[in-house]
Amino acid sequence: MGAVLDMSELSVGYAGTPVCGPITAQAAAGEILGMVGFNGAGKSTAARTIAGKQPMLHGEVRVHGLPVYEDAIPFRRQVAALFDEDAFFPSLSLREHLQLIARGHGLPDPDAAVEAELDFFALRERANAVPASVSSGQRRRLLLASALIRPSSLLILDEPEQRLDPAMRERLGERIKSYADDGGTVLLVTHDPALLLATAGRCLLIDDDVREIAPERAAAEIAGR
Numbered sequence: 635m636g637a638v639l640d641m642s643e644l645s646v647g648y649a650g651t652p653v654c655g656p657i658t659a660q661a662a663a664g665e666i667l668g669m670v671g672f673n674g675a676g677k678s679t680a681a682r683t684i685a686g687k688q689p690m691l692h693g694e695v696r697v698h699g700l701p702v703y704e705d706a707i708p709f710r711r712q713v714a715a716l717f718d719e720d721a722f723f724p725s726l727s728l729r730e731h732l733q734l735i736a737r738g739h740g741l742p743d744p745d746a747a748v749e750a751e752l753d754f755f756a757l758r759e760r761a762n763a764v765p766a767s768v769s770s771g772q773r774r775r776l777l778l779a780s781a782l783i784r785p786s787s788l789l790i791l792d793e794p795e796q797r798l799d800p801a802m803r804e805r806l807g808e809r810i811k812s813y814a815d816d817g818g819t820v821l822l823v824t825h826d827p828a829l830l831l832a833t834a835g836r837c838l839l840i841d842d843d844v845r846e847i848a849p850e851r852a853a854a855e856i857a858g859r
């Protein structure tokens with residue numbers, strides 16, 4: 635089977651200057667590829683480039699053989715992403731956010747899907763509140779639910795553990811694994827050794843020289859920092 639995510643000598647950065655070494659790696663259906671590295675190593679820049687949110691400098695990245703282009707519907711249909719940006723409709727409740735996404739993506743039973751996510755992310759009690767009046771962790775859960783409620787075949791998660799309590803981190807790990815068990819591909823940028831170990835089958839170390847390392851070694855290095 636061909637790679638879902640295929641990066642070849644992919645160079646990422648700003649104003650023509652790379653932030654890390656070129657990335658060559660593939661991920662197939664059902665694989666969870668971790669991405670680790672020090673603060674400022676270039677992980678978010680790489681993830682944002684793969685998600686089509688900023689232009690690449692050189693090289694190539696393809697999703698299902700398609701060039702990365704966020705405005706293209708066939709690309710957007712395949713790729714769900716979570717970044718550290720709070721983008722909410724201030725006057726819509728948490729439930730209404732999820733309803734909008736579920737309907738926009740044409741889910742067959744949007745209401746049932748919304749209620750399932752509210753339960754999974756323990757948001758039911760605050761489902762009728764607007765984003766400004768819930769906690770930062772609850773807003774983060776809404777963003778995760780927003781990424782996971784919609785259909786996709788590639789899930790890009792940039793430090794999804796941020797602001798989650800330990801129990802929710804564990805649940806998130808299980809959810810990421812079941813996404814991959816169902817055939818999805820995951821790119822997981824993380825500083826959480828437990829989440830990495832619980833999920834990733836392979837791992838890239840982002841640095842001046844990008845290379846693949848075993849998730850166990852990556853987790854030990856993160857834990858030892």
Ligand SMILES: Nc1ncnc2c1ncn2[C@@H]1O[C@H](COP(=O)(O)OP(=O)(O)OP(=O)(O)O)[C@@H](O)[C@H]1O
Nearest residue numbers: 648653671672673674675676677678679680825840
């Ligand atoms: N919009 C930007 N313009 C110019 N440089 C940027 C921009 N955003 C980030 N950088 C720089 O690019 C480098 C890589 O940043 P990036 O956010 O990709 O790192 P990271 O590995 O995700 O770090 P962290 O673990 O702290 O989240 C850093 O030196 C950062 O200061």
